[in-house]
Amino acid sequence: DAKTTQPPSMDCAEGRAANLPCNHSTISGNEYVYWYRQIHSQGPQYIIHGLKNNETNEMASLIITEDRKSSTLILPHATLRDTAVYYCIVRVAGVFMNRDDKIIFGKGTRLHILP
């Protein structure tokens, strides 16, 4: 079962920042927060991940609360091409990684970018 809770859908105006929340209240100390997105029927695309510090890359920023029970993915200037389902995943990494390393996607958040 997915260990995260996300809103089923969100709207965001084109050009504005899209803030996608995720709750992961049962996260363990050795689990990272990962974000992927899936544009209709394409392969899931990695966006960003973090352990406890905030992270930023060319695609997005990830803000993790101090207690690590929730996080927010920020797309700073959303475009129509950002319309997708966004998945928040907690995943063991490092020496505690499971052998199968299967990624369990929950239902995600369907983000609609409005022109």
Add this chain to the structure above:
Amino acid sequence: EAQVTQNPRYLITVTGKKLTVTCSQNMNHEYMSWYRQDPGLGLRQIYYSMNVEVTDKGDVPEGYKVSRKEKRNFPLILESPSPNQTSLYFCASRNDRAGDTQYFGPGTRLTVL
């Protein structure tokens, strides 16, 4: 360009006709995996491979075979496809360095009549 490729991207076939879906990655990744995605069921892992000649069953291996003779290729084989294997299939790969991200292929949409 670093990528995972799958072929074919779309396939319609009939029950019982053996088929192979190829997966290839150019990142020298050791770990590779196959998933299927079905509405309401999310992504489910079929098989995975930690390295050449090392493969293991995932959650839904029945009706599938895999092989890992070379590091870059991880084909998915359906010896006798059935309609319940109609699905969207994804291959993924990852370096074996701890914490590395999994990268997914573009997907293969399979219909078995």
